[in-house]
Amino acid sequence: MFLLYSDFNCPFCYALHERLHDLNLIDRCEWRGVQHAPHLPRPMRPWNGALGAELRHEVAMVQRLTPRLSIALPPGKPNTLPAIQFAITLLRINRQEGMRFIRQTYRTFWCEGKDISDPKVLNRLATCDLSQDLIDESLNIARAWDLAWRETGHGGVPLIVSPDGDILIGCVPEDTVRRFFA
Numbered sequence: 001m002f003l004l005y006s007d008f009n010c011p012f013c014y015a016l017h018e019r020l021h022d023l024n025l026i027d028r029c030e031w032r033g034v035q036h037a038p039h040l041p042r043p044m045r046p047w048n049g050a051l052g053a054e055l056r057h058e059v060a061m062v063q064r065l066t067p068r069l070s071i072a073l074p075p076g077k078p079n080t081l082p083a084i085q086f087a088i089t090l091l092r093i094n095r096q097e098g099m100r101f102i103r104q105t106y107r108t109f110w111c112e113g114k115d116i117s118d119p120k121v122l123n124r125l126a127t128c129d130l131s132q133d134l135i136d137e138s139l140n141i142a143r144a145w146d147l148a149w150r151e152t153g154h155g156g157v158p159l160i161v162s163p164d165g166d167i168l169i170g171c172v173p174e175d176t177v178r179r180f181f182a
Contacts, residue, residue, distance in 0.1 A: 002181070003161040004029040005149045007036045008084070008116055009077040011062040012171040013158040014106040015069055019174060021103065025181050029160070031091070031102055032145040033084035036157050037077065044078035044115040051076075065171055071110050078109075078117035081142065086122045088138035089130050101125055 004020070006013040020026040047055050059073050083105050091098030104125050108114045114121050123129075152159060152167060160168040160180065168180045 001163065002029045003148075004031050005034050005145070005152075005157055005159040005161075006031060007034055007157045008080045008105055008109055009040065010036060010157050011058050011071060011110060012065075014071065014110045015062045015066045015171045016158040016177075017103065017106055018069055019066065019171070019177060023174060023177060023181075025177065026099065028181060031087070031099065032149065033080065033087050033102075033142065034146050034149045034157060035080055035084070036155070038079070038081070040077050040079040040117075042079045042082065042117040044074075044076045044117055047076040062171065070107075072113060074109060074113040078115050080116065082119065083116045083122055084142050085135050085138040086126055086130065088141045089134050090126060090128075092134075092138070092141075097128070101127075 004017075006017060008014075017026070017031075020029060046052075055077065056073060059071060062069065062071055087098055087102050087105065089098075090101045105116055105122075108121065108125060109116045116122065149157075149159065152161065154167065154169055156169050158169070158171065162168075162180065166180070168176070
């Protein structure tokens with residue numbers, strides 16, 4: 001199984017996730033949500049000035065790299081730990097439902113600009129009631145994933161680790177992804 005380290009508020013992670021779906025490779029991945037920017041606020045706040053310009057630049061780069069991808073400029077970037085904890089909880093209950101939630105969470109943020117740190121938004125995406133106890137239990141898994149990601153020695157996302165330990169970083173072209181999974 002390939003390990004896919006990814007953060008919901010990274011447009012390159014969203015683009016690679018969609019690319020893995022399009023190439024029918026996502027089922028060969030174990031998705032591991034990490035926070036590359038854990039300092040981001042809950043609730044999400046609008047970004048202006050330099051932060052807004054940075055976000056516009058990131059979205060424009062993703063649009064150039066993946067012109068067919070549906071993506072819109074969100075108003076800011078939220079703290080993603082709540083969404084990661086929901087994803088972990090759902091993956092533990094049912095992998096298929098967890099993977100559906102992950103894809104919908106990316107799209108809800110990158111296409112609709114919704115605040116995915118908001119429990120109401122996450123509950124709607126989950127389509128089933130999750131107890132707070134189950135969500136709280138996922139924090140240890142989130143911490144373990146974060147530690148494993150940091151131990152790769154690379155601070156960027158998206159990052160894929162092959163079963164042999166090879167690493168692929170970033171939203172790379174389709175042919176590079178195919179070769180990495182071959």
